[in-house]
């Protein structure tokens with residue numbers, strides 16, 4: 206049984222940034238992940254989450270990889286005695302996660318195009334060189350891009366600043382910068398990432414998001430002045446592309462997939478297919494099965510991830526007893542005839558063979574497309590676990 210071995214897994218620690226300001230090590234041992242849920246203080250979260258030094262949960266790498274679910278986090282906190290009113294802010298953030306998943310479920314591949322309307326004022330479809338080089342001259346942004354490279358994590362506010370700088374100041378289409386961020390994030394998730402970039406860039410929202418230096422200073426603790434962002438919002442919206450943001454480059458991101466494609470299948474047992482979005486150690490944990498982590502080259506060609514992220518995925522897989530790795534297309538798996546195959550539903554897995562199990566949702570009863578998060582939240586709020 207997978208459960209018996211959690212405490213024996215060696216911790217796989219991802220280093221903290223040298224400034225020591227926030228991101229803790231992203232341990233991959235299941236027991237330590239559960240301890241992170243246990244350590245959440247929902248009121249402190251609500252008061253401080255917008256600040257880079259705030260008490261955010263750092264759970265997204267585990268939620269995105271399907272190790273834990275939004276509902277599991279909520280239920281663990283309810284079991285500790287927290288009341289819904291004490292957790293309102295955190296629950297609404299968890300609901301953003303499910304909202305974007307529902308949007309992806311509904312749109313399928315259309316998610317990867319401008320969702321509601323074309324992004325306005327696009328000058329190119331490249332990556333902004335200064336952002337990639339952490340050399341925009343806005344110290345807080347440059348430091349946090351470096352921190353992303355060092356840790357695989359970026360605070361939500363910084364993600365918004367970076368997206369605003371790339372799309373609304375440098376006027377790049379969201380697609381390349383979004384792929385760049387996704388490549389480096391331990392929590393890289395096609396739905397959350399794509400929807401969030403489009404929300405900032407105005408193709409999935411009614412207005413473009415801008416940030417100025419004062420806002421950045423407030424939430425990051427920096428004190429910089431005199432940058433091109435040191436202006437009021439009306440001025441920023443009219444500003445030509447600052448010289449430092451003009452150079453751009455096409456991205457050539459590659460996933461360093463390992464070369465493993467031999468697996469041993471027991472034809473008497475069912476086959477359970479895992480992937481980088483389903484690494485749930487509790488999924489069908491009772492009973493014997495062939496457990497296979499499928500890393501499809503076509504998936505990683507479309508959505509490349511870095512070595513750090515790949516290592517993180519592989520380390521999370523160690524929580525699943527007997528998990529074998531298969532690098533290849535799911536259609537080329539040598540599945541014995543008549544064997545039962547199961548996987549977890551996901552819009553990027555619609556070509557999998559076998560039977561799809563439902564994912565765990567914060568409110569499973571509410572599905573389908575809602576044009577705004579607020580319309581979705583209104584619907585789920587009365588049905589939230591209490």
Ligand SMILES: Cc1cc2nc3c(=O)[nH]c(=O)nc-3n(C[C@H](O)[C@H](O)[C@H](O)COP(=O)(O)OP(=O)(O)OC[C@H]3O[C@@H](n4cnc5c(N)ncnc54)[C@H](O)[C@@H]3O)c2cc1C
Pocket residue numbers: 254260261262263264265266268269298299300301302303305359360361362364365368386387390392393394395397398399401402405
């Ligand atoms: C441009 C941009 C790109 C993003 N790309 C991703 C991505 O690839 N993967 C990803 O998981 N999140 C993404 N986000 C959303 C958000 O930034 C992260 O989920 C959050 O910062 C994760 O840190 P945390 O777990 O400490 O968050 P907390 O603040 O502790 O939130 C708790 C949980 O709520 C959910 N959540 C919180 N904020 C959001 C949000 N704005 N949207 C969706 N879910 C949210 C996450 O599951 C998170 O783990 C992106 C946001 C922006 C603006």
